[in-house]
Amino acid sequence: MNAQSFRSTRPDQAALRRPPLLLSRGDHERLQSIAMGGLLKDPRLAGSLLEEIDRAEILADDRPAADYVGLGSSVEFRDLERPGTRKVRIVEKARADDDIELSVLSPLGVALIGLGVGACIVASDRRGSEWVLRVVGVTAPRQARGRQGRM
Numbered sequence: 001m002n003a004q005s006f007r008s009t010r011p012d013q014a015a016l017r018r019p020p021l022l023l024s025r026g027d028h029e030r031l032q033s034i035a036m037g038g039l040l041k042d043p044r045l046a047g048s049l050l051e052e053i054d055r056a057e058i059l060a061d062d063r064p065a066a067d068y069v070g071l072g073s074s075v076e077f078r079d080l081e082r083p084g085t086r087k088v089r090i091v092e093k094a095r096a097d098d099d100i101e102l103s104v105l106s107p108l109g110v111a112l113i114g115l116g117v118g119a120c121i122v123a124s125d126r127r128g129s130e131w132v133l134r135v136v137g138v139t140a141p142r143q144a145r146g147r148q149g150r151m
Helices: 005-010 013-017 026-039 041-053 108-110 141-151
Strands: 023-024 058-059 074-079 088-093 101-105 120-124 130-139
Touching: 005 120, 013 026, 013 130, 026 041, 041 108, 041 130, 101 108, 108 130
Parallel strands: 023 058, 088 101
Antiparallel strands: 074 088, 074 130, 120 130
């Protein structure tokens, strides 16, 4: 993709920094607990997670946040500046030997949590590099576990 076509498909900066977020009440409460527990280990990242979940719209647990990234969800996303997609599962703590699991207390996990299909966000890593990400697909936690069990 050349620079001109990228500029024409890239969402505006304000929308990239603070896209709408949607979380179930249960995820919201669990994420608050995870973030509070992470404040001593990585206060900047835990603080970023608290900021994101505090601005999210909260749904009742009996109303699923379909097509939105929650704890346990599998999410497929792409970097708008690179070809291809990546699929991960958002978890509380990722196992070191698992490339599919992504901790919600990672820069990418904080960026993806609560996003809906089609949403874009600027994600930063610990070194300050930035990527523009678009959510391509979300599989709810129960569906994600069921599909993994059949493989």
